Amino acid sequence: MDEFSRLSLHIPEPAVRPGDQPDFSTVKIPKAGSVPRPEVDVEPETIRDLAYSIIRVLNREGEAVGPWAGLLSDEELLTGLRHMMMLRAFDARMLMAQRQGKTSFYMQHLGEEAVSCAFRRALRKGDMNFPTYRQAGLLIADDYPMVEMMNQIFSNENDPCHGRQLPVMYTSKEHGFFTISGNLATQYVQAVGWAMASAIKNDTRIAAGWIGDGSTAESDFHSSLVFASTYKAPVILNIVNNQWAISTFQGIARGGSGTFAARGLGFGIPALRVDGNDYLAVYAVARWAAERARRNLGPTLIEYVTYRVGAHSTSDDPSAYRPKTESEAWPLGDPVLRLKKHLIVRGAWSEERHAQAEAEIMDQVIQAQKEAESHGTLHAGGRPSVRDIFEGVYAEMPPHIRRQRQKAGY
Amino acid sequence: MARMTMIEAVRSAMDVSMGRDEDVVVFGEDVGYFGGVFRCTQGLQAKYGKTRCFDAPISESGIVGTAIGMAAYGLKPCVEIQFADYMYPAYDQLTQEAARIRYRSNGDFTCPIVVRMPTGGGIFGGQTHSQSPEALFTHVCGLKVIVPSNPYDAKGLLISAIEDPDPVMFLEPKRLYNGPFDGHHERPVTPWSKHALGDVPEGHYSIPIGKAEIRRKGSAVTVIAYGTMVHVALAAVEETGIDAEVIDLRSLLPLDLETIVQSVTKTGRCVVVHEATLTSGFGGELVALVQEHCFYHLEAPVVRVTGWDTPYPHAQEWDYFPGPARVGRALTEAMEA
Numbered sequence: 001m002d003e004f005s006r007l008s009l010h011i012p013e014p015a016v017r018p019g020d021q022p023d024f025s026t027v028k029i030p031k032a033g034s035v036p037r038p039e040v041d042v043e044p045e046t047i048r049d050l051a052y053s054i055i056r057v058l059n060r061e062g063e064a065v066g067p068w069a070g071l072l073s074d075e076e077l078l079t080g081l082r083h084m085m086m087l088r089a090f091d092a093r094m095l096m097a098q099r100q101g102k103t104s105f106y107m108q109h110l111g112e113e114a115v116s117c118a119f120r121r122a123l124r125k126g127d128m129n130f131p132t133y134r135q136a137g138l139l140i141a142d143d144y145p146m147v148e149m150m151n152q153i154f155s156n157e158n159d160p161c162h163g164r165q166l167p168v169m170y171t172s173k174e175h176g177f178f179t180i181s182g183n184l185a186t187q188y189v190q191a192v193g194w195a196m197a198s199a200i201k202n203d204t205r206i207a208a209g210w211i212g213d214g215s216t217a218e219s220d221f222h223s224s225l226v227f228a229s230t231y232k233a234p235v236i237l238n239i240v241n242n243q244w245a246i247s248t249f250q251g252i253a254r255g256g257s258g259t260f261a262a263r264g265l266g267f268g269i270p271a272l273r274v275d276g277n278d279y280l281a282v283y284a285v286a287r288w289a290a291e292r293a294r295r296n297l298g299p300t301l302i303e304y305v306t307y308r309v310g311a312h313s314t315s316d317d318p319s320a321y322r323p324k325t326e327s328e329a330w331p332l333g334d335p336v337l338r339l340k341k342h343l344i345v346r347g348a349w350s351e352e353r354h355a356q357a358e359a360e361i362m363d364q365v366i367q368a369q370k371e372a373e374s375h376g377t378l379h380a381g382g383r384p385s386v387r388d389i390f391e392g393v394y395a396e397m398p399p400h401i402r403r404q405r406q407k408a409g410y
Numbered sequence: 411m412a413r414m415t416m417i418e419a420v421r422s423a424m425d426v427s428m429g430r431d432e433d434v435v436v437f438g439e440d441v442g443y444f445g446g447v448f449r450c451t452q453g454l455q456a457k458y459g460k461t462r463c464f465d466a467p468i469s470e471s472g473i474v475g476t477a478i479g480m481a482a483y484g485l486k487p488c489v490e491i492q493f494a495d496y497m498y499p500a501y502d503q504l505t506q507e508a509a510r511i512r513y514r515s516n517g518d519f520t521c522p523i524v525v526r527m528p529t530g531g532g533i534f535g536g537q538t539h540s541q542s543p544e545a546l547f548t549h550v551c552g553l554k555v556i557v558p559s560n561p562y563d564a565k566g567l568l569i570s571a572i573e574d575p576d577p578v579m580f581l582e583p584k585r586l587y588n589g590p591f592d593g594h595h596e597r598p599v600t601p602w603s604k605h606a607l608g609d610v611p612e613g614h615y616s617i618p619i620g621k622a623e624i625r626r627k628g629s630a631v632t633v634i635a636y637g638t639m640v641h642v643a644l645a646a647v648e649e650t651g652i653d654a655e656v657i658d659l660r661s662l663l664p665l666d667l668e669t670i671v672q673s674v675t676k677t678g679r680c681v682v683v684h685e686a687t688l689t690s691g692f693g694g695e696l697v698a699l700v701q702e703h704c705f706y707h708l709e710a711p712v713v714r715v716t717g718w719d720t721p722y723p724h725a726q727e728w729d730y731f732p733g734p735a736r737v738g739r740a741l742t743e744a745m746e747a
Contacts, residue, residue, distance in 0.1 A: 130479070162516045171515035178482060179515035183506050189472055190507070193479025200435060200461045200485065207479070219499070223472030230467060392513045393551050395520070395575040398620065398664035401551075 014249035018319060022329035027305075029331050032059035032275075033066020037284075040292045044270040051261040051271035054305055057280035062341035068284040074348040080121065080279050081339050081349070083141040084113040085358060088336060089365045090136070090146060091310075094153055097369070098314045102377035103153050103167045107133050111309030111327065114279040114335035115240055117141045119208070122286035123176065126205045130178045130191035133168050134240065135210055142175045146365065150372035157382030158375040164388065185211055185218030188237065192227045192299075195235035199296070206293040208236040214245025216260055217253040225301075229267035232298035236289040237269070239301065240276065242308035247321040264301030276306030277332040279339045305332065386410050413603040414610040416587045419561035420450045420526070423568035424488060426614050428458050431486060434572060436463045438473055438490030438526075447492055448528060448587060474500035477523045478508050488572050491527040494581060495541045500525075508577040509552030524571045524578045529557070530638050530685050531722055531731055532585030532595070540722035542637075542686035547579045548663045548695065554578040554619055555663040559586065559640040560607035563660055566617030574619060583637035591638060592645035593733035622666035624673070628655035631679035631744050634670060634696055636662065639683040639732070646737035652745060654681075662692055670696070671703045678709040679744045683737055688716040710747035713740045 015023050035055045038047050057069045064070065072080070091108040098106040109116070116137030123129070129138050139149060151158040153167040161171060171179035178194075181187055191209030198205045211221060216239060228235055239260045243250050254260060264271030270292070274285040282304065289300035307330040311318050343349035376382030390397065390405040397405075414422060427434045436451055442465035445452030455463040466473045470491055477487035491497050497504075504525070511521040531540030547555045554576060558564040564582065571578035585591045589599035590607075602608030625640055630652050633643045636659040647654045655673050659666065674680045680700050682693040693714045700712055715732045723730050 128482070160516060160518070161514060164516065165514045169514070171518045173518050179511060179519050181507060181510075181514075183502070186475065186503055186507050189475030189503075190479035190482065192472075193476030194483045195479070196476055197435075197480040197483035197485045200480075201483075220471055220475060220502075223467075223469045223475060226467050226469060227472050227476055392517055394554075395512070399667065400664065 012251040014251065014322070016323055016326070018321065018323055020323055022323045022326040024329055024331050027331060030054050030056065032056040033069065035066070035068070037067035037288070040288060040295060041297055042270070044268050047270060048265055051265055051273060052259055054273050054275050055281050055285055056275040056278055057284060058278045058338050058342055062338070062345040064280050064342060068281060071284055071287060072280060074343070074346060076121070077279070077339065077343055078348060080117060080283070081336070081343060082357065082361065083117040083137060084279070084336050084339065085361050086146070086365065087113045087117060087137050087140050089362050090140070090149070093365050093369055094150070095314065097153070097377070101379060102373070103155070104378055105167045105314055106153065107168050107313045108310045109134055109136060111330070111334065112240065112242055112276065112306050113137055114282050114339070115276045115304045115306060118279045118282035119238070119286045122283055122290050123206070123208065126176065128176045128178060128191070128194050128205065128207045129210065130187040130194070130207065131180055131210045132184070132212060132240070133180055133182065134212070136168065136170070138177055139170060139172065139175055144172055144175045144177070146368040147372050150369055151375060154372055154377040155384065156372065156376030157384060159384055162388040162392070163384030184215040185220040189220050189224040189227060191237070192224050192233050192235050195233040195293070196227070196231050199231070199234055204294065206234040206236070206290060208238060210238045210240065212245060213239060213241040213243070213250040213260055214248060214253045216263065225264065225267045225269060228299035229269055232296070234293035234296065235299045236286065236293060237264070237299055237301045239303045240306065241303050242306050244308050244312070244318070244322070246312045246316060259303060261301060261303035269299050269301050271301040271303070273303045273305060275332055276304030277335040277338060279335060280342070307332065411609050412612050413608050414561045414565070415602045415608070416561045416564050416582065417448055417450055419565040419610050420568055420582060421452060421454070422610065422612065423565040423572070424451065424454060425457070427488070427569055427572045428454065428462060430614060433485045434488060435480065435485055436488050436490070437466045439466055439468055439492045441465060441490050446490060448584065450526070451490065470496055470500040471503050474503040474508065474525060478503060478511070478521055481521045481523045482511070482519050486522050486572060488524040488526065491525060493539050494527040494529040494543050495538045497527060497543060501546070504547070504553065504577070505550045509550050512576065513552060520575060521577045522575050524568070524580055526580045526582060528584035529581040530583045530585055531727060532591060532638065534724065534727055536724040537721045542684065542717070544581055544662055545686060545690060545692045548692055552577070553663065554661070555581070556619060556661050557581045557583065557637040558660060559583070559637055559658050560590065560605070561602050561610050562607045563617060563623070565610050566615050567619065567660065569614065570616040570619050573616065578619070581637070585638050586641070590641045593642040593731065594645065595728055617660070620661045620664035620666055622660055622669040623658045624655060624669065625658045626654065626656040628653040629677060630654055631681060631741060632657060632670070632673040632677045633681045633683060633741070634659065635683040636660065637685070639685055642732070642734050643683055643737055646734040646741060649734060650738045650741050652741045654741060667699060667703070670700065674700050674704040675707045678707050680708070680712045681715065681737070681740045681744050682712060683715045683732065685717050685732060687719050688714060689719050691716055710744050713744050715740045
């Protein structure tokens, strides 16, 4: 008899499936304010714990507590609340527009609004984000016109991308928002390259890369960390862990490593985990990482612990793979409600003003939508030209594409 | 004028470009301190500093991915993939990112990068140091693809590539680095110093991308070739005594269709030669174009001479490589049809 029995393959499974009771008892949530705030020039070796904890500022009572609190004024927090509410209203209208056939596809942010909205406020004009498709808050919090976003979603005659790119794959160099690709992880390493370029040119601007929990499994994630670590690039490497990669729970990408943030430790990159549903915590950690980058101290890896409340996209139905009530059981709550509560506790906000703001914001979004729709939607009204298929493949159109354009009748 | 090998010409192109434009940066595996395994970047780090010419980790997707980010910032990266055979990890970055950034963002962002890579066989490099993957690039809209055949063109075209506003794949036939190898592996190679196209201006000049060059005028049959096969074809023409016109494409994408059509219309016969494998190779595209544009002038079927549809073998290198004897037989076949 051999001392070894036959092998078997381990396939990770989430704790619960549809029909089961949601259970997040394994998600360890430290008390707000309990995680220390190191100096930005700290030796990464000495803060390895931060890759396994969760930095939180807002407590259950809605108070901002601990060493990461105290960075934002009432006015800045009210602006932040407005951005998140705008993003939520925008999502609601665009989801509906997709169901009405005005666009082919949409991806919402429900539950994740704080991540991109707060992060943008920690950057400066001229910095560059390399986003995924779930960071539209970067545009909204930088006052990019909502109408332009809708023109892109509707692929209409005013679409900045001239109908060539999938809905929500925005681009705006002016607003520090690199053209979204739509395939995963490729842009993470480009952010590192952009940051290296800024350092080569002795510039002051920094870059930020974005990736989801699932896409950290791509080899480009590894390349990104190698390059960022080797050249000490002034880049913030963001991982948005919203628990789900379409239908795949985060354990499939994470494996046995404990957390996604911990992936940075082997590269000597400071790695922080933060409550992604806490606007104040996201802002504080992003500011810390931005300061490190600006002081030429190199990259920082941040894992935002959040929850994708909605479907992956309009082509997805999460009730097929997770309990319907799971989002209600998510222990980190709702980012909009948490900031609202905090502002009320601060005496800077009220239920009445919130309800009024909600109505005003929805009205703004509807007005923007009316304007965008006056320039067309996917199947009706103004649309990009067929010529646009052929333009812009190269700076100068080569003869073979010109012949094809003529063949198409344009 | 100076006498240069193709290595020196490529190096001179980067040197001149880095001297003229501070935004040009050069990096890749072994590229910095050592100057590249083929020595193409030798001396550039010493001359321009460590932040403009440096060593990269062994990560082709990282090299091309960071180059794309640098280009988005406003630099003009010219990166080296050590062998074309190592390109595959970067293929995602090249096809889905570099090639499409201008298009999908409607010019909001662009991607002026150059990716240099030694290509082709003839050095006993086996499966992983001999491949010719040009068709994998010509199939990607948004990329430009260049394969020079001599030092003069290599320098002028590389300068054009670096100055080009779009991503350019620059494939350097490694067997041509030191001389115009014509496939006669049993003979010593003539060095570039004894070849007219080894005469290279030391300063700045450029050759437009998308223009072919006729290397030999003739009236009996047109040979379309690029890279190493240009010299093989010229040898085959000399040995068979057939009055062939030999076109060196230089740029595969964009392609100089006009020169091809003019020549084949005149000769009525055509042989297409490349070192890469046959099936779905770039030769298939060339034959299709000749058929579309010259059908009523053709007097014989178009013949292809290529590497076999197998991986590049090691010991049997010279039975795989489409040398002058095979090209000569194809010329005779085209003439006798």
